Structure formats: structure tokens, C-alpha cells
Amino acid sequence: MRADDLVGVWHLVSFRELDGAGTPGVGPLGDAPRGRLLYTRDGHVSVHMMRGPDPGPVPYMGYAGTWRLEGSRIVHRIEVTPRPDWIDTEQTREATLAEGRLTLHARTRVDGVEHRRVLVWRRDRA
Numbered sequence: 822m823r824a825d826d827l828v829g830v831w832h833l834v835s836f837r838e839l840d841g842a843g844t845p846g847v848g849p850l851g852d853a854p855r856g857r858l859l860y861t862r863d864g865h866v867s868v869h870m871m872r873g874p875d876p877g878p879v880p881y882m883g884y885a886g887t888w889r890l891e892g893s894r895i896v897h898r899i900e901v902t903p904r905p906d907w908i909d910t911e912q913t914r915e916a917t918l919a920e921g922r923l924t925l926h927a928r929t930r931v932d933g934v935e936h937r938r939v940l941v942w943r944r945d946r947a
Contacts, residue, residue: 831858831942
């Protein structure tokens, strides 16, 4: 995978969460999340995700900053987000790219237990 392969707009297809035992479950944005991911050629990233189709109150995740590719990993340096604990942090995503779909794997802790999040994005051809 090359950085040029990632530049552009991506639409969220799915957001799943695997618990510590690897059991898949619904992600934090429900069964039908909506989202956009933007990678620019000059190294900027913007991510916006929400619960869909009826978002209800507050179910939104997003941030903006810079990005870089390190082998099969994408590193996001977060500069702007509603989450104060993420500001000025780097978040690493394992990434695979196949057939116009980008799959990102992230790790997080839920109630002290490590979970793995799997986000699948589809390239916008518009």
C-alpha cells in the first residue's frame, strides 16, 4: 500500500467491535453507522462518524489532524476533536486495502478490557 492509494474520500461501510475474546459485536455507533474519512495528499486527515439513519442525541465521533503511512499502519496525529483525552495523541491503525475497500483495525479499552474495532471504508468515486 502506498500513501497515494489512500488519498481521497471514503464512506463508512461498517464499524464492528470485537471483545477481548474476539467475539464480534455491534460497534458504538449501532448497526447502520454513517461516516466520511478524508486523506489529503499533503498529509491531513478528517474523520466524521455518526449513528444512522436516525442519529438521536450525541452519537458522533470525529477528529482532524495529520496522517502518515508506516508500512501497513496508518498513524493519525489528532489535533481537533471533542474528546480532550485524544488531543495531541497519535492513534495507529492496522490497514488493508483491497477492491476499493480500506479496512482499519484499532484498539481501545472498554471497562478496562481491550477491544478491537474494525472499520470498513469504501472509496468515493464521485
